[in-house]
Amino acid sequence: MSDWDRTFLGMRMQQSVGIVLALNSLFEMLKPRRIIELGTGYGGLTVCLGIWGYTHLIPVYSFDATPRHWSLGTMLAVLGVRLIREDIFGYEEAIARLVQRHGITLLLCDNGDKKREVNTFAPYLKMGDTIMLHDYSADGSVSHEVEYADIQATCVRCGLVPIMPEEFRPFNWGVFRKDGKSDEG
Numbered sequence: 001m002s003d004w005d006r007t008f009l010g011m012r013m014q015q016s017v018g019i020v021l022a023l024n025s026l027f028e029m030l031k032p033r034r035i036i037e038l039g040t041g042y043g044g045l046t047v048c049l050g051i052w053g054y055t056h057l058i059p060v061y062s063f064d065a066t067p068r069h070w071s072l073g074t075m076l077a078v079l080g081v082r083l084i085r086e087d088i089f090g091y092e093e094a095i096a097r098l099v100q101r102h103g104i105t106l107l108l109c110d111n112g113d114k115k116r117e118v119n120t121f122a123p124y125l126k127m128g129d130t131i132m133l134h135d136y137s138a139d140g141s142v143s144h145e146v147e148y149a150d151i152q153a154t155c156v157r158c159g160l161v162p163i164m165p166e167e168f169r170p171f172n173w174g175v176f177r178k179d180g181k182s183d184e185g
């Protein structure tokens with residue numbers, strides 16, 4: 001099992017487990033009104049998101065076309081996580097409506113095509129909303145799926161600026177908040 005496909009407190013999570021503490025800091029700073037995960041996978045990270053949602057009374061949505069979270073199904077149900085079995089690119093309008101609800105949205109992109117996810121969903125973000133993507137290396141110095149050049153045009157067009165890069169770089173996540181000058185209003 002690699003560093004990117006671990007168990008955390010017995011739950012399978014395709015992450016380095018340090019991401020949980022980095023997310024805790026991000027949640028405390030952002031105080032999101034909702035969390036949307038694109039890519040449930042085995043569900044370990046979803047449980048972590050769900051615990052924040054449960055303790056802070058905010059909804060957590062997680063999408064996967066081919067979910068594998070069955071061993072964590074009871075826990076996810078207790079936490080009230082809303083699991084949606086859909087292809088995210090065929091469900092774009094519904095995801096956009098969720099993102100655009102009142103209050104800060106945190107959108108995690110962890111599907112099979114993160115570049116397409118960011119380029120598809122970032123244009124729907126409101127001011128203060130934050131989008132993050134896994135398997136990201138800003139300068140491509142680490143061999144990963146996406147580097148900044150792949151999403152630069154979208155970041156500039158939508159007014160997205162990187163936040164907490166030092167905290168998330170070790171876990172190969174990039175985090176961007178819509179709070180810069182935007183030509184999309």
Ligand SMILES: C[S@@+](CC[C@H](N)C(=O)[O-])C[C@H]1O[C@@H](n2cnc3c(N)ncnc32)[C@H](O)[C@@H]1O
Nearest residue numbers: 013014039041045064065066087088110111112
């Ligand atoms: C890397 S795993 C998610 C890992 C999980 N977030 C974690 O941290 O443990 C990616 C998931 O995305 C799902 N997926 C890939 N393409 C998709 C699509 N177009 N729509 C919905 N789900 C998709 C796959 O079924 C897979 O379970």
